[in-house]
Amino acid sequence: AGDAEAGADKIGTCVACHGTDGKGLAPIYPNLNGQSATYLESSLKAYRDSQRQGGNAMLMTPMAQGLSDEDIADIAAYYSSQE
Amino acid sequence: AGDAEAGADKIGTCVACHGTDGKGLAPIYPNLNGQSATYLESSLKAYRDSQRQGGNAMLMTPMAQGLSDEDIADIAAYYSSQE
Numbered sequence A, B: 001a002g003d004a005e006a007g008a009d010k011i012g013t014c015v016a017c018h019g020t021d022g023k024g025l026a027p028i029y030p031n032l033n034g035q036s037a038t039y040l041e042s043s044l045k046a047y048r049d050s051q052r053q054g055g056n057a058m059l060m061t062p063m064a065q066g067l068s069d070e071d072i073a074d075i076a077a078y079y080s081s082q083e
Helices: A004-008 A037-048 A057-064 A069-081 B004-008 B037-048 B057-064 B069-081
Strands: none
Touching: A004 A069, A037 A057, A037 A069, B004 B069, B037 B057, B037 B069
16 A cells, blocks of 8 residues: 555645645546545556546646556555545 | 536436445545536546546446436536535
8 A cells, every 4th residue: 555655745746736635726627635545546557557548638647657656556645645 | 507406316327336425435436525516527528428438437438328418417516516
């Protein structure tokens, strides 16, 4: 499982749309706070690996492509732990 | 904008995975409660129109294909209004 504390240092590119608290900064961006880490991890990997297409994939795929499996687990743990 | 009260009568196929309160019943299913109606509407239309692929699209596309624009707006309003 990911390390939420480590994740807090890895959300530099996430916060522009999802904030530090996981609340989408515009109505088109989903809230991430309180989602299960399993879901967030699965989504980020699907974006990174270009498996998830359409929707916001054009935005998310480039964001995710620099992330290792560990980065993704940490970021997922971080946002999942936000209320 | 959608009608949350009308939406409550249209979530028959949603509740198996997302519950009546929008909380995913398994870790792989996202929570919908409190997401913006704009995001939920956009996502459902992208699934319905086979624009959104990968991720959970294999599950979601058939669910969404029976829905009109009005149904989608109502369902989005309903889940957005859940806490």
